[in-house]
Amino acid sequence: MHRVTFVLLHALVIVLIACSLLTGLRFSLLTQDWLTVISTLLPQGDLYPWHVASGSTLSVLAMAYLLLSLWQPFRSSPTLYHLWVNRLGYVIIMSLLCSGWFLWAGQFVTFMQPVHFYCLWLLLLYLLIHGWIYFIQYGKHILSAVLPTRIEKQSAFIVTSVCVAGLLICIATQYSASPLRVAHLGPDEFIEIDGRDDESHWKRAQVYTIETHGGANFDDGRSIIRVQALANQYESYFLIRWTDSSKSTNHLPLLKTEAGWKVQQDGFYHFDERTFYEDKLAVMLSRSCASGSDNTAYLGNRPLQGKPPNWHGKGFHASLDGEIRDVWHWKAVRTNDMYLADDNFFGPPAVVQQGQRRYSAGYQPDGKESGAYVMNWQWYTPNTVIPKRLPDPENAHLSVLPWFGSAPYQSTLDQYAPGSIVSSILYRSNRFEGDRADVRARGRWDEGIWTLELVRKHDTGSAHDVPLKNGTCMWFSAFDHAQVAHTRHIRPAILRYSL
Amino acid sequence: MITRLLMSLVVLLIVIPLLWIQPLSPVAQPHPRFVKLDKTGSPMSPWQGPWSCVLDTQKHLVWEVKTDSENIHDGYWTYSWYLASDQHRPPRGDANLGDCYFESSRCDTQDLINKTRQTALCGLTHWRLPTSDELSSLLQSPARPGHVHIAQDYFPHMKHGDYWSADHSQPLTGHYQRFQQGATAVNFHTGEQYPLPYRNAAFVLLVADLPPEFQSSRLKSVVH
Numbered sequence: 105m106h107r108v109t110f111v112l113l114h115a116l117v118i119v120l121i122a123c124s125l126l127t128g129l130r131f132s133l134l135t136q137d138w139l140t141v142i143s144t145l146l147p148q149g150d151l152y153p154w155h156v157a158s159g160s161t162l163s164v165l166a167m168a169y170l171l172l173s174l175w176q177p178f179r180s181s182p183t184l185y186h187l188w189v190n191r192l193g194y195v196i197i198m199s200l201l202c203s204g205w206f207l208w209a210g211q212f213v214t215f216m217q218p219v220h221f222y223c224l225w226l227l228l229l230y231l232l233i234h235g236w237i238y239f240i241q242y243g244k245h246i247l248s249a250v251l252p253t254r255i256e257k258q259s260a261f262i263v264t265s266v267c268v269a270g271l272l273i274c275i276a277t278q279y280s281a282s283p284l285r286v287a288h289l290g291p292d293e294f295i296e297i298d299g300r301d302d303e304s305h306w307k308r309a310q311v312y313t314i315e316t317h318g319g320a321n322f323d324d325g326r327s328i329i330r331v332q333a334l335a336n337q338y339e340s341y342f343l344i345r346w347t348d349s350s351k352s353t354n355h356l357p358l359l360k361t362e363a364g365w366k367v368q369q370d371g372f373y374h375f376d377e378r379t380f381y382e383d384k385l386a387v388m389l390s391r392s393c394a395s396g397s398d399n400t401a402y403l404g405n406r407p408l409q410g411k412p413p414n415w416h417g418k419g420f421h422a423s424l425d426g427e428i429r430d431v432w433h434w435k436a437v438r439t440n441d442m443y444l445a446d447d448n449f450f451g452p453p454a455v456v457q458q459g460q461r462r463y464s465a466g467y468q469p470d471g472k473e474s475g476a477y478v479m480n481w482q483w484y485t486p487n488t489v490i491p492k493r494l495p496d497p498e499n500a501h502l503s504v505l506p507w508f509g510s511a512p513y514q515s516t517l518d519q520y521a522p523g524s525i526v527s528s529i530l531y532r533s534n535r536f537e538g539d540r541a542d543v544r545a546r547g548r549w550d551e552g553i554w555t556l557e558l559v560r561k562h563d564t565g566s567a568h569d570v571p572l573k574n575g576t577c578m579w580f581s582a583f584d585h586a587q588v589a590h591t592r593h594i595r596p597a598i599l600r601y602s603l
Numbered sequence: 604m605i606t607r608l609l610m611s612l613v614v615l616l617i618v619i620p621l622l623w624i625q626p627l628s629p630v631a632q633p634h635p636r637f638v639k640l641d642k643t644g645s646p647m648s649p650w651q652g653p654w655s656c657v658l659d660t661q662k663h664l665v666w667e668v669k670t671d672s673e674n675i676h677d678g679y680w681t682y683s684w685y686l687a688s689d690q691h692r693p694p695r696g697d698a699n700l701g702d703c704y705f706e707s708s709r710c711d712t713q714d715l716i717n718k719t720r721q722t723a724l725c726g727l728t729h730w731r732l733p734t735s736d737e738l739s740s741l742l743q744s745p746a747r748p749g750h751v752h753i754a755q756d757y758f759p760h761m762k763h764g765d766y767w768s769a770d771h772s773q774p775l776t777g778h779y780q781r782f783q784q785g786a787t788a789v790n791f792h793t794g795e796q797y798p799l800p801y802r803n804a805a806f807v808l809l810v811a812d813l814p815p816e817f818q819s820s821r822l823k824s825v826v827h
Contacts, residue, residue, distance in 0.1 A: 144625075145621060240607050405626035412630075460650075469749070471748040471749020471750075472749050478671060492673075539748070
């Protein structure tokens with residue numbers, strides 16, 4: 105390998121490593137709160153494409169370097185220290201690339217996710233003991249070894265080929281999806297949406313398995329999600345099971361204290377509750393299938409220009425390409441007793457409302473004509489609240505307060521003793537009506553597994569829904585008593601109907 | 604080598620303070636037109652609550668704010684259009700044909716006006732029905748799917764339906780022609796306005812003129 109080729113490839117590696125490292129650290133910040141201190145140094149916005157592009161190009165470069173080294177090795181004479189540091193660097197970079205691809209594929213996540221995470225820190229260490237030590241040893245002269253001073257045709261061809269091949273792999277991986285085969289359901293075959301997988305029809309539906317990671321409270325942040333799908337002429341049915349060692353229905357409960365009623369929370373004020381919250385599952389559907397989150401995750405404190413920052417510093421969901429993404433948001437307390445999933449969507453960032461403390465950008469519920477759950481407080485403060493209603497004593501244990509079976513709050517009639525706990529969720533009606541009620545759903549938890557049955561029309565006709573058809577892509581995220589800290593996977597499932 | 608170590612130290616000293624730069628936190632921005640008022644009529648910041656009224660700095664009006672607390676201002680209650688007689692006018696409209704829980708009989712607009720005046724909501728006692736022009740001035744495109752045509756961050760619990768205005772003696776046409784006259788209602792679902800028979804049950808959003816003595820004090824205390 106010519107020296108010029110080596111220098112050019114080395115310069116390209118520096119750029120690619122910097123891109124991967126900075127975007128990777130931003131992803132790490134989703135789960136590692138202590139990294140918030142470096143948040144201002146990190147890039148913001150839609151970072152998946154950058155991470156995948158730099159990873160793809162780096163993979164091609166690594167292969168090219170290996171082949172070139174076998175064919176025509178670059179002759180240099182590093183000191184023993186740098187020889188071993190370089191070898192360490194090769195191991196770290198290869199580990200990062202391999203684990204990254206496994207994470208992209210959603211396979212062996214249990215092992216690969218920690219490998220990827222710890223190798224990121226080893227990479228930082230490597231940059232220190234490699235780059236910094238070279239600088240200490242050689243000062244500014246090291247720049248002549250790192251920066252290309254001239255370009256040869258062959259070197260330029262190799263580097264260009266690496267970049268082009270990397271880009272092609274990036275495009276291929278960006279739009280690669282794993283098939284989720286939808287089995288046929290006859291017109292006389294019935295599925296009851298009850299959260300039980302006891303209908304024999306499910307047995308003929310292939311199981312799609314994806315390992316998701318990065319969620320708060322799950323064992324090591326991971327949950328394995330298994331999905332089966334059936335469809336008749338009008339509707340698609342989904343059976344989704346995911347691992348969650350605890351059933352959490354303790355949703356922001358109201359605790360009676362000597363000072364009055366208080367909302368139990370540990371982050372709700374910043375819209376990132378991770379203790380007193382219900383379990384949830386979110387499904388995103390899209391007509392397009394870009395890896396990551398189909399360009400709907402804008403990470404960082406203020407990732408959208410001209411829009412407010414977010415409270416938790418993690419980011420926003422929004423769609424900036426003019427296409428909406430459908431989101432089904434099943435909630436173990438708020439919607440489960442409605443036998444519904446909350447039908448939401450990711451659209452363009454919404455208009456800022458000055459009177460609203462929380463801005464959720466493109467994440468919006470579909471419209472509804474009536475019906476709702478409401479929070480059982482007149483106005484939320486982190487100190488004390490005044491409940492809207494108190495349950496009759498025999499209903500105090502319920503996770504959702506029924507309208508009939510509770511009474512409007514009056515301080516003089518409040519007989520609850522300090523230490524009493526009541527629900528913060530009040531149903532004003534049995535269910536949503538309208539566009540927001542398009543997805544029927546019911547979940548049950550048993551022995552560390554949530555089982556959720558969902559059904560929706562193939563095409564609801566709503567502008568905020570994505571039709572269920574061949575080629576529709578889906579992503580799944582589980583929440584373990586967390587408001588926003590959900591698990592994620594990169595490569596989507598693509599629906600393949602047998603009809 | 605010592606120089607390079609010192610240079611590294613300098614770079615480190617420059618980078619480390621950057622870590623203390625706190626990311627931007629969301630900051631409340633004033634609404635260009637509306638200000639929240641608490642139950643005594645004192646201005647509040649945009650994220651404070653609960654608020655009972657909204658000061659309309661453009662129209663110099665104070666609007667009632669609906670609730671879901673089952674009190675007299677609950678947004679679910681409906682009213683027939685009725686104004687009792689006074690020194691200047693005879694009674695007009697149809698009494699007690701709406702639905703609310705705070706009256707033993709059924710409800711009409713006069714009931715809500717009386718109750719709101721009695722409780723001196725936001726320190727004001729001259730609550731009334733808004734004119735259709737005043738009510739229509741609140742119309743704006745919904746900020747979110749399924750929202751009504753109003754600034755719902757300041758006017759929560761507004762329903763997808765008709766709200767009474769004070770404009771009465773409006774000729775009725777079509778299906779309602781047999782009732783001859785009615786009052787104008789503004790529909791916050793569609794953004795339209797049309798006359799309805801007095802006997803219809805519709806929602807109500809009361810308004811009060813900002814008294815001259817309040818104008819300077821309240822508007823001055825509003826920080827925009």
